[in-house]
Amino acid sequence: MFEYLNKRYKEEKLKFNRYLCTRIHDKSTDRINRYKIMYIECAKSISTTDHKVIGRLYMVFGGLASVLGTFFSILIRIQLANSNSELLLDNYHYYNSIITLHGIIMIFMVVMPIMIGGFGNIFLPIMIGSPEVAFPRLNNMSFWFMPFSFMSLVISMFIDVNDSYGPATGWTLYPPLSTLIYSPGASVDFLIGSLHMAGISSLLGAINFIVTFFTWGQIN
Numbered sequence: 001m002f003e004y005l006n007k008r009y010k011e012e013k014l015k016f017n018r019y020l021c022t023r024i025h026d027k028s029t030d031r032i033n034r035y036k037i038m039y040i041e042c043a044k045s046i047s048t049t050d051h052k053v054i055g056r057l058y059m060v061f062g063g064l065a066s067v068l069g070t071f072f073s074i075l076i077r078i079q080l081a082n083s084n085s086e087l088l089l090d091n092y093h094y095y096n097s098i099i100t101l102h103g104i105i106m107i108f109m110v111v112m113p114i115m116i117g118g119f120g121n122i123f124l125p126i127m128i129g130s131p132e133v134a135f136p137r138l139n140n141m142s143f144w145f146m147p148f149s150f151m152s153l154v155i156s157m158f159i160d161v162n163d164s165y166g167p168a169t170g171w172t173l174y175p176p177l178s179t180l181i182y183s184p185g186a187s188v189d190f191l192i193g194s195l196h197m198a199g200i201s202s203l204l205g206a207i208n209f210i211v212t213f214f215t216w217g218q219i220n
Helices: 002-047 051-081 092-128 136-156 187-219
Strands: none
Touching: 002 051, 051 092, 051 136, 092 136, 092 187, 136 187
């Protein structure tokens, strides 16, 4: 009886080990396949011309940019709550720089990409019965201006200006604070470059929407 039980135990243990090996192999294969699928999906999203996918990309970009904008908003409120706070090292330049970056990020990197780029790309073709926007590749290019615009804005945060960092001009960039006298260095230049790229993105998107509306709208 004991020998029979021992034999059954060894058989069951062998089956269990084979089952574990199979499961481990399946899990590793599944993981590799998931990585392949993720890689393919990322590659597709880079070169996609699908208006729905581009609209989602705009929304994801706006959501990520809003994290930095919200962080700056929290810093502003902490400083205003306690005027003696040494959070910004008693440096008015840092406060003005945060005001500038917060305003530009929230308007040009969050509200416009999500409301116009995101919802416009998703809903405009559907509402007029169009299968796609008029210029799909132009639509893709207009989105990819935005990450480079955001990168230029981030670079402007770390450029030295009068022993401080960042463009302290206010989000409207009015003179005299935006002139070389008050903002020497390339910080304001990078910020202006960022706004130019965001503007080109908006212009291309607007042209695309207008042409799509008047062509497909008349057809339908």
